Amino acid sequence: MVKKKVLVTGGAGFIGGNYVQYMVNKYPDYDIYNLDLLTYAGDLTKHRDIETNENYYFVKEDIIDRESIMSLFENEKFDYVVHFAAESHVDRSITDPGIFVQTNIMGTQVLLDASKQIGVSKFVHVSTDEVYGELDFNPKTFFTEETPLQPNSPYSASKASSDLLVRSYHETYDLPINITRCSNNYGPYHFPEKLIPLTISRVLNEEKVPVYGDGKNIRDWLHVNDHCAAIDLVLHEGVNGEVYNVGGHNERTNLEVVKTIVNTLNKSADLIEFVSDRLGHDKRYAIDPTKLEQLGWKPKYTFETGIAHTIQWYLDNKNWWEQIITGEYQSYFEKQYSF
Numbered sequence: 425m426v427k428k429k430v431l432v433t434g435g436a437g438f439i440g441g442n443y444v445q446y447m448v449n450k451y452p453d454y455d456i457y458n459l460d461l462l463t464y465a466g467d468l469t470k471h472r473d474i475e476t477n478e479n480y481y482f483v484k485e486d487i488i489d490r491e492s493i494m495s496l497f498e499n500e501k502f503d504y505v506v507h508f509a510a511e512s513h514v515d516r517s518i519t520d521p522g523i524f525v526q527t528n529i530m531g532t533q534v535l536l537d538a539s540k541q542i543g544v545s546k547f548v549h550v551s552t553d554e555v556y557g558e559l560d561f562n563p564k565t566f567f568t569e570e571t572p573l574q575p576n577s578p579y580s581a582s583k584a585s586s587d588l589l590v591r592s593y594h595e596t597y598d599l600p601i602n603i604t605r606c607s608n609n610y611g612p613y614h615f616p617e618k619l620i621p622l623t624i625s626r627v628l629n630e631e632k633v634p635v636y637g638d639g640k641n642i643r644d645w646l647h648v649n650d651h652c653a654a655i656d657l658v659l660h661e662g663v664n665g666e667v668y669n670v671g672g673h674n675e676r677t678n679l680e681v682v683k684t685i686v687n688t689l690n691k692s693a694d695l696i697e698f699v700s701d702r703l704g705h706d707k708r709y710a711i712d713p714t715k716l717e718q719l720g721w722k723p724k725y726t727f728e729t730g731i732a733h734t735i736q737w738y739l740d741n742k743n744w745w746e747q748i749i750t751g752e753y754q755s756y757f758e759k760q761y762s763f
């Protein structure tokens with residue numbers, strides 16, 4: 425039997441990294457190719473346990489490099505592409521939007537052209553609920569797949585643009601695609617610039633935790649393993665051309681999230697520091713996942729079980745995040761925050 429070849433872009437990052445491990449372990453009869461540029465957000469130490477597996481391959485490449493991507497696709501003839509590679513941090517997009525346009529829009533177009541050229545069986549584009557903009561605080565309003573795209577940050581605008589490109593390659597060239605739009609992920613290997621790992625790492629070091637504005641903005645949190653299972657399902661069962669929202673109804677204010685972490689670690693709430701708000705800070709995100717549930721997906725984690733698991737993981741894996749929060753990360757942190 426000929427093995428299926430799956431190209432995972434951004435597989436050295438947070439979600440792509442968890443997804444690569446999930447796929448390598450679940451499908452020994454698939455060859456999993458992890459393509460990543462290894463930007464500040466990518467690292468391969470997370471793959472020590474799988475790097476010698478026969479079904480795992482790593483390719484260091486920039487998705488913007490059209491010539492190299494085209495020849496890689498011609499040589500390898502991938503069956504499936506699961507596209508995570510992106511600039512992913514909203515705050516960085518506010519300070520420096522250009523690279524978001526390059527990677528998230530131009531890079532996606534290169535991958536679409538290469539996928540079309542060799543005729544892949546499925547291109548799954550991993551997008552975000554942020555493309556829908558923001559919701560008000562009415563707990564009965566949710567993002568559905570029909571919600572109009574109204575992105576507010578340069579990050580979400582670049583993701584929305586890439587979603588539209590992916591859609592257009594389906595409509596124009598009949599490229600078999602799915603788009604997934606997931607809520608906020610958390611879990612192992614989450615880069616400590618994002619709220620949850622930033623809070624855990626700083627609380628463990630008895631350092632102040634910056635909360636933007638009044639801390640009342642709401643996010644809908646999903647454990648990364650549940651996101652990986654959702655993408656697996658969409659890759660194999662997703663109806664060609666369809667969009668699927670991913671989320672588990674775990675809405676929390678930012679202050680609730682930070683307080684949960686502080687309390688779990690038995691530290692003082694004095695560590696919480698309210699700082700200037702993020703520009704254009706979206707009030708609330710909340711996903712209606714009915715369409716994906718009808719396809720057969722159900723999350724395994726509640727926020728309570730997921731955050732407990734995640735805090736324990738950061739306690740057990742200090743060596744991973746401690747080597748990140750030095751050097752380049754320190755200068756980023758000092759520029760971003762005033763303490």
Ligand code: NAD
Nearest residue numbers: 434436437438439461462463465466486487509510512609
């Ligand atoms: P991340 O920043 O942790 O990882 C991104 C990865 O992409 C890194 O390994 C980086 O090296 C790689 N990369 C960046 N530019 C590249 C390029 N030009 N060529 C090749 N590789 C490149 O991101 P994440 O949080 O894991 O998010 C992954 C994807 O999921 C993104 O597309 C993001 O928009 C989407 N998403 C994220 C969340 C979330 O909560 N983090 C939620 C929904 C959707």
Ligand code: DAU
Nearest residue numbers: 512513514552553554607608617618619634635636641678
């Ligand atoms: O909704 C999905 C999105 O979730 C993904 O598409 C993005 O890639 C991912 O980064 C995430 O975006 P957010 O902006 O929601 O995540 P972040 O962790 O940066 O912030 C979560 C909330 O916490 C947000 O309301 C801003 C707030 N926050 C964040 C940081 C970094 C703070 O209050 N203080 C902080 O220092």
